[in-house]
Amino acid sequence: MSVINRVAEHIHNPRELERMFREEPESFRQSFAHAWERNPDSQVLAVWNERLHYQESTAEKKTSWFQRDFITMGILAILAGICTRILFHYTEREDIAIVNLAFGVLPFIAAYFAANNRPSRHVAYTLASLFAIAIIYLNLLPMKETDSVILAYWHLPVFLWVVVGFAFTGNEYRSGRARLAYLKFNGEFGILYACMAISGMLLTGITMNLFRLVDLDITEFYFTNIVVFGAAGLAVVAAYLVSKNLKLAKNIAPYIARIFSPLVLVTLTAYLITVAWVGRSPFSDRDFLLSFNGILLGVLVVTIFSITERGFDERKNMTDYVNAALIALALIIDSVALAAIVFRLSSYGITANRLAVLGINVLIWANLIWIISAYIRLLRNRTGPSTVQDAVTKYLPIYGLWAAFVTVAFPLIF
Structure with a gap:
């Protein structure tokens, strides 16, 4: 059966017309005019006519823009x-x-x-x-x-x-x-x-x-x-x-997010077990505390990247469980780091560096609590993915305000 006859045959089946258009868009365009001439009173074909011709009429405008x-x-x-x-x-x-x-x-x-x-x-x-x-x-x-x-x-x-x-x-x-x-x-x-x-x-x-x-x-x-x-x-x-x-970045980004999240989770878990085994402590080792905070920032960036690449309407999947586990690990790291920073402040006094590290860790800790609580509700089917995304996006200005405060106030105070 020709495409022309198929368009006319499925004139009352919008779903089938859409499928035909997606499978053979060029053939559909070329054959649509014949079906439209034979059925000028069809509301379905009238919508298709406006759709196809609107795209053609706006092509020149899009090119100039x-x-x-x-x-x-x-x-x-x-x-x-x-x-x-x-x-x-x-x-x-x-x-x-x-x-x-x-x-x-x-x-x-x-x-x-x-x-x-x-x-x-x-x-x-x-x-x-x-x-x-x-x-x-x-x-x-x-x-x-x-x-x-x-x-x-x-x-x-x-x-x-x-x-x-x-x-x-x-x-x-x-x-x-x-x-x-x-x-x-x-x-x-x-x-x-x-x-x-x-x-x-x-x-x-x-x-x-x-x-x-x-x-x-x-x-x-x-x-x-x-x-x-x-x-x-x-x-x-x-x-x-x-x-x-550009399709290159948009097609690669979701796969990178899905691949890196579980890899980071496995690596981080192994690292924390090793650290506990060898007895390294951020309370007494300043350089180790800094590396601990670096790991925390890295985990936060990877998790946020994975969350942003998640579709609004996607159902919960394995990536959500991996991200939730990453956030939980990050929360443990941040809690330990906060305790170590408070210890160093009480033992060695207040400095600009210690106060800045304390401030960013408190901000990250609060953000992680918000994100993990949103993930718990998502995994329990009490809410959708937008709740998790809101926990990320609504917190962005706070990081900006803190960065502005440190930039402006710290050189004046210290």
């Missing part, structure tokens, strides 16, 4: 490369702190998001003000690398990351789904940027060897001009590609 968006990305990528190269020059001379390089990339990614989202004036002015205040304050800090200043350098990028998220969500910055999309964007961005960076390193190696063949060493010139410029511009390009639903 894509071109304009591409030009915007190109301009911002070039500006990011130039700005980063200038900042790198001054960091080499030690006139400014190296953390200033963040301002060669993040404001331009935020500008790209703002150009796409068309935020309200209030949101746009807030974004510009936050970046301006941050760079001015950063360069008012003394260049002496005291503990409080170093803490400011470490926390400022976290604050700027939250500001970029504000640009990403635009006028929907209060929406949990918009925040979740930003977290998902970060995972996909990291995957894509890593792939592009590996390609860039291969190109760099080939270029270096080609010039060495003619007895020219361009290593310093190439790094300070091409690599620095390219690394910054590539970040804007990667943000553009991810926002355009």
